[in-house]
Amino acid sequence: MDPRPYDVETIVNPTQAELRNLALEHTPAIVRSAHGNLMKLSRNKARMAKFTYMLAPEADRSRYSGNVIDPARGRALIDRQADYIRRKGSLIRVDGRAGLGARSVRVQWLYTLEGANIAGMQQVLACPPDVGPGDFVPSMRVVYTPDLYLDDMPGRQAILVDLERWTTHICGADYFGESKKGMLRMLNEWVYRQGGLVLHAGAKAVRVGGRTIAMTIMGLSGTGKTTTTFSKQGELTQPIQDDMVCLWPGGECSITENGCFAKTYGLSEETEPVIYHGTLDPSAWVENVYVGEDGRYDFSKVALSPAEVRRLRPLLEATGAQAANLEAYVSGRVRYEEVVDEAGVARDGWDFVVWTQNGRSIIPMATIRDAADLTRVPTVRSMGILNRDEGPDAATPGIVRFRTPEQAAAYFMLGETTKTSAAGKDRGKTRSPFTQPFFPGAHGLQARRFRELAATMAGTEMWMMNTGYVGGDARDVKAGRALKVRIPHSSSMLEALLGGRVRWEADPDFGYEVVAVGDPANAGLVARVPPEVLCPRRFYEKAGRMAEYRDWVRRMKEERRAFLRGYDVEPVIVQAVG
Numbered sequence: 001m002d003p004r005p006y007d008v009e010t011i012v013n014p015t016q017a018e019l020r021n022l023a024l025e026h027t028p029a030i031v032r033s034a035h036g037n038l039m040k041l042s043r044n045k046a047r048m049a050k051f052t053y054m055l056a057p058e059a060d061r062s063r064y065s066g067n068v069i070d071p072a073r074g075r076a077l078i079d080r081q082a083d084y085i086r087r088k089g090s091l092i093r094v095d096g097r098a099g100l101g102a103r104s105v106r107v108q109w110l111y112t113l114e115g116a117n118i119a120g121m122q123q124v125l126a127c128p129p130d131v132g133p134g135d136f137v138p139s140m141r142v143v144y145t146p147d148l149y150l151d152d153m154p155g156r157q158a159i160l161v162d163l164e165r166w167t168t169h170i171c172g173a174d175y176f177g178e179s180k181k182g183m184l185r186m187l188n189e190w191v192y193r194q195g196g197l198v199l200h201a202g203a204k205a206v207r208v209g210g211r212t213i214a215m216t217i218m219g220l221s222g223t224g225k226t227t228t229t230f231s232k233q234g235e236l237t238q239p240i241q242d243d244m245v246c247l248w249p250g251g252e253c254s255i256t257e258n259g260c261f262a263k264t265y266g267l268s269e270e271t272e273p274v275i276y277h278g279t280l281d282p283s284a285w286v287e288n289v290y291v292g293e294d295g296r297y298d299f300s301k302v303a304l305s306p307a308e309v310r311r312l313r314p315l316l317e318a319t320g321a322q323a324a325n326l327e328a329y330v331s332g333r334v335r336y337e338e339v340v341d342e343a344g345v346a347r348d349g350w351d352f353v354v355w356t357q358n359g360r361s362i363i364p365m366a367t368i369r370d371a372a373d374l375t376r377v378p379t380v381r382s383m384g385i386l387n388r389d390e391g392p393d394a395a396t397p398g399i400v401r402f403r404t405p406e407q408a409a410a411y412f413m414l415g416e417t418t419k420t421s422a423a424g425k426d427r428g429k430t431r432s433p434f435t436q437p438f439f440p441g442a443h444g445l446q447a448r449r450f451r452e453l454a455a456t457m458a459g460t461e462m463w464m465m466n467t468g469y470v471g472g473d474a475r476d477v478k479a480g481r482a483l484k485v486r487i488p489h490s491s492s493m494l495e496a497l498l499g500g501r502v503r504w505e506a507d508p509d510f511g512y513e514v515v516a517v518g519d520p521a522n523a524g525l526v527a528r529v530p531p532e533v534l535c536p537r538r539f540y541e542k543a544g545r546m547a548e549y550r551d552w553v554r555r556m557k558e559e560r561r562a563f564l565r566g567y568d569v570e571p572v573i574v575q576a577v578g
Helices: 016-026 058-063 071-088 113-125 176-193 225-230 273-280 306-318 323-330 405-414 444-454 474-478 487-498 520-528 536-542 546-565 571-577
Strands: 009-012 030-032 038-040 052-055 067-069 090-098 105-111 140-145 158-162 167-171 197-199 201-208 211-218 236-241 245-247 253-255 259-263 285-287 360-364 380-387 399-401 416-419 428-431 461-466 504-506 513-515
Touching (some): 016 030, 071 158, 105 176, 113 285, 197 444, 273 360, 306 323, 380 405, 461 487, 536 546
Parallel strands (some): 052 158
Antiparallel strands (some): 197 245, 201 236, 399 461
8 A cells, every 4th residue: 555645745643742733723613621632523423324335336235234335436536535635735644553463454544634633533542653654554544534525425425435445535524433433444344354353342351350351342332331341340450442342263352442432421530530530631632522611621511501602603603503593592582492302302403502412532541540451452251232221111131141152142233222422313222233333344244253253262251231221211210210220230230240249040031141139149239239220020010011011022022033134144143032
C-alpha cells in the first residue's frame, strides 16, 4: 500500500498538543472545557450504518451483512473525495497499529483539517507505530473528510468500505465512531481470514483463586460493556479493552486499541470512578457532552431551556439546527412540551432541545488505573453477553449460564438487547448477531467460527447478564411496577460467578442455567441481588402477570428460532434456544 496516496501537504504524526491546536483552529463546534480538554458537538450523534456501503456488485449482496454499492459508483465517489483533498491541499496523517505484537496490523488514518479533533481521538486509541514515518507501510487505511457533503447520496454522506484495497473512505460524517469503526470493520474481515473472530466485547484480566484469566463481555452500544469491564471482581481486576478484542484458537486473546471510548450519560464518580476521572483528565477528548456556563460537564443533561439554547446557539447552528426553530424556542413561542413526546424523543427539526444521551469520552489507557499489561493478555476462560432488557416484557434473568457451546453460540448470535441512545431516535427490542454491526461478511459465518473456536476452549464458562430492567422501564421503576438491574447487582453476580459460588438450576422454559434462589448456598448473593432479578418468573408471579410471562416465553422461542434460521445457522445451534 502506498504510504503517501495524496500529493498534498501532510502533517505527519502531530503531537496531541499540536492536534488540539489544529482542532481549535479548524474544527467547527468545538469548545475547551474547564477541565482542560476539548469537547466537540457533532452533527451526527451516532454511527450511520444506513449510509455505510461495501463496494460490491448487487449480485454479491448475500456475501455481506450490510448495504452494497456498485464498485464503479463507489469509486466515482472516492474520486470526488480525492478531488476534495486536492482542493483542500492539506491532510493530517496518523500512523498506528490495531493491536500489539505479532497479531498487530499497521493502519494509517488520513483527515482533512476540519477533522483534527477526530485525528486526535484516533491517535489516542491507536496502538503506537512500530517503525518511523519513513518506514511505515500500512496494511489498512481510513480516509476521512467530514465536510465533504455528497448531495446525491442519502443523508449527504457515505462510508465506503473497499476490502479489495483495505481502505475505508468517510465523506460527510463528523462523528468519531465512524473513524474508529472504519478500521475495526476491516479488521473483522482480516482476522476472520486468519482463523480468528473479532468480538464486539470489553475484556478484563481477573484473578480468582490465584489464577488469572481473561473475561470478555459482548454487548451492543449502551448495554454496559464499558461499565462491566471496569467493575471490580475477584482478587484483582485489570481492564484490557472496553470495546473490541480478537479471539483465536485455544482462547488466545489479542487487543485492538490503546484506550477507551466510553459512554458518558449518567456518569458519576460513585458508580464509575475510572471512567469519570479519565473523562475529566486533560488528556481525554470529549464528544457530545453538555458543557455548562462554568465550563464543567453535566453528564445527565436532558432538556435544554430557552436560555441554554440561546447561549449554545452558535454551536447548535454549526451542527444543523434550523435558525427559525432556534428563534421560536429562544423567544418562547414554542415550548419544550410541544416538541418532545413523553418518551423524550423530539420531533424532526427540534432535536436541539434534547441533549443527546450518546455523549462519549476517549481516554488513553495510560490514564486508567490498574490497567492490564496489554503485551501479556491472559487466556480467555469466561465469555459473556449483555442484554439490556427493557419494557413490560423484560424478563431476562439477571444472569444465566450456558450449558453447551451450541447454546452459547445461539445467544451470542442473537445479540438481544433494547436499543438505546446510541441508535439515535430508533428505540425498542433488537437483535444483532454477536452484537456485531461491524462484521462485513454474512453474519452466519460468526456462529460457525465461534463454534469452531469454542471446541478448542475446554473449561471456558459462558454466560449472559441482563443490565436493564425486569418488568418495565425507568418510569415503571419510579412507579413501583418494575425493577432496575443496578451496577452493584451486576458486579455481585459476576463476583459470585467467577468465584464458583453459585448453585445453579435448569430454567424450565429455555434450558440454560439460572441461580437457584431458594438454595441456602445462594443466600449471600440473594441478599445483594433481588430474587426477582435473578428469577424474573417470581416477579411476574407476584405481580399477577404470569399470562404476560408465558406469552413472552412463547414469542421468544418462535422469534429466536426464526432469527437464527434467517442467517443459515446450523440446526444444532437453532435447537439450543429451547
